[in-house]
Amino acid sequence: MPIHKVGVVGCGLMGSGIAHVVAQSGFEVVVREVTPELLDKGLKSIEKSLQRMVEKGSLTDVERDHTRSRLKGTTGLNDLKDADLIIEAIIEQLPDKKALYMELDKLCPKTTIFASNTSSLSITEMATFTGRPDRFVGLHFFNPVPIMKLVEVIRTIATDPAVYAEVVEFSTRLGKTPVRTSDRTGFIVNRLLVPYLLDAIRALEEGVGSIEDIDNSMKLGCGHPMGPLTLLDFVGLDTTYYIANIMFEEYREKRYAPPPLLRKMVQAGFFGKKSGRGFYDYSGPEPKVADLGL
Numbered sequence: 043m044p045i046h047k048v049g050v051v052g053c054g055l056m057g058s059g060i061a062h063v064v065a066q067s068g069f070e071v072v073v074r075e076v077t078p079e080l081l082d083k084g085l086k087s088i089e090k091s092l093q094r095m096v097e098k099g100s101l102t103d104v105e106r107d108h109t110r111s112r113l114k115g116t117t118g119l120n121d122l123k124d125a126d127l128i129i130e131a132i133i134e135q136l137p138d139k140k141a142l143y144m145e146l147d148k149l150c151p152k153t154t155i156f157a158s159n160t161s162s163l164s165i166t167e168m169a170t171f172t173g174r175p176d177r178f179v180g181l182h183f184f185n186p187v188p189i190m191k192l193v194e195v196i197r198t199i200a201t202d203p204a205v206y207a208e209v210v211e212f213s214t215r216l217g218k219t220p221v222r223t224s225d226r227t228g229f230i231v232n233r234l235l236v237p238y239l240l241d242a243i244r245a246l247e248e249g250v251g252s253i254e255d256i257d258n259s260m261k262l263g264c265g266h267p268m269g270p271l272t273l274l275d276f277v278g279l280d281t282t283y284y285i286a287n288i289m290f291e292e293y294r295e296k297r298y299a300p301p302p303l304l305r306k307m308v309q310a311g312f313f314g315k316k317s318g319r320g321f322y323d324y325s326g327p328e329p330k331v332a333d334l335g336l
């Protein structure tokens with residue numbers, strides 16, 4: 043069955059970007075958040091991102107208006123029941139995802155495909171919360187979704203090959219480059235990226251360099267577009283902390299263990315850019331290096 047209508051669950055950092063890109067690519071989209079306030083925040087960030095594209099000349103006024111007209115927000119899960127594909131991008135907590143999938147499974151016809159944007163949880167395990175493991179895949183986008191070209195498409199041992207092929211094809215219709223990968227925690231990108239980010243925090247903890255020096259080293263010495271501590275602020279320190287814990291639990295390797303400084307920053311509510319404070323302070327017009335008392 044071809045994909046026409048797409049449901050997106052969660053309109054945070056990733057869900058808002060996914061809803062934007064899917065609507066811009068010509069699909070009908072319904073995006074669900076838990077409260078009207080969070081929905082409003084997510085829809086406003088989509089509006090801002092569309093406006094930025096118009097100002098830069100990468101989207102016309104007409105394309106922006108068409109994108110808007112294909113995109114609806116809701117707080118009711120019921121509005122997603124006739125979607126052909128549901129992309130889940132809620133917080134990285136298995137109990138929340140489990141409750142959601144069990145509800146969605148009751149609500150949606152057997153033909154609906156479920157795709158999780160999880161960074162580190164097991165797609166196979168989530169598929170077992172539903173009666174459709176053959177129609178369950180991982181669809182892992184990157185932040186910011188409208189800009190980053192990659193999407194990892196994850197197949198489990200239970201995924202129907204025809205469903206997998208359909209989701210790969212859907213990803214190319216979004217203008218993304220899909221890579222095929224299997225259900226191993228962290229997939230390809232986070233398996234390589236997470237130990238690098240955690241090592242940057244350990245280097246800071248051990249006094250190897252300052253926040254600025256660590257970031258500048260990787261930017262100017264390795265040609266990375268941003269340093270690891272800036273990247274952590276963009277990804278979200280809370281999200282990175284959840285991911286690191288899940289990867290450590292899975293592999294029991296020291297390189298995935300979250301460093302104490304990361305845990306303390308998350309406990310203090312320093313989640314990075316989205317909370318206004320992480321390794322940098324975002325309260326002024328320009329980010330400033332944060333005083334972490336190190």
Ligand SMILES: NC(=O)c1ccc[n+]([C@@H]2O[C@H](COP(=O)([O-])OP(=O)(O)OC[C@H]3O[C@@H](n4cnc5c(N)ncnc54)[C@H](O)[C@@H]3O)[C@@H](O)[C@H]2O)c1
Pocket residue numbers: 051052053054055056057074075076080130131132133134138142159160161162182183184185276277278281
């Ligand atoms: N942050 C990243 O760079 C990144 C990259 C790729 C994948 N991911 C994955 O994407 C998912 C979302 O991450 P994020 O960074 O967007 O987090 P986020 O905290 O910015 O957004 C999550 C949103 O989900 C909402 N939510 C929670 N339960 C819900 C429910 N039952 N129904 C609808 N909405 C619900 C929350 O209110 C919140 O707004 C996670 O699984 C994460 O691992 C994150």
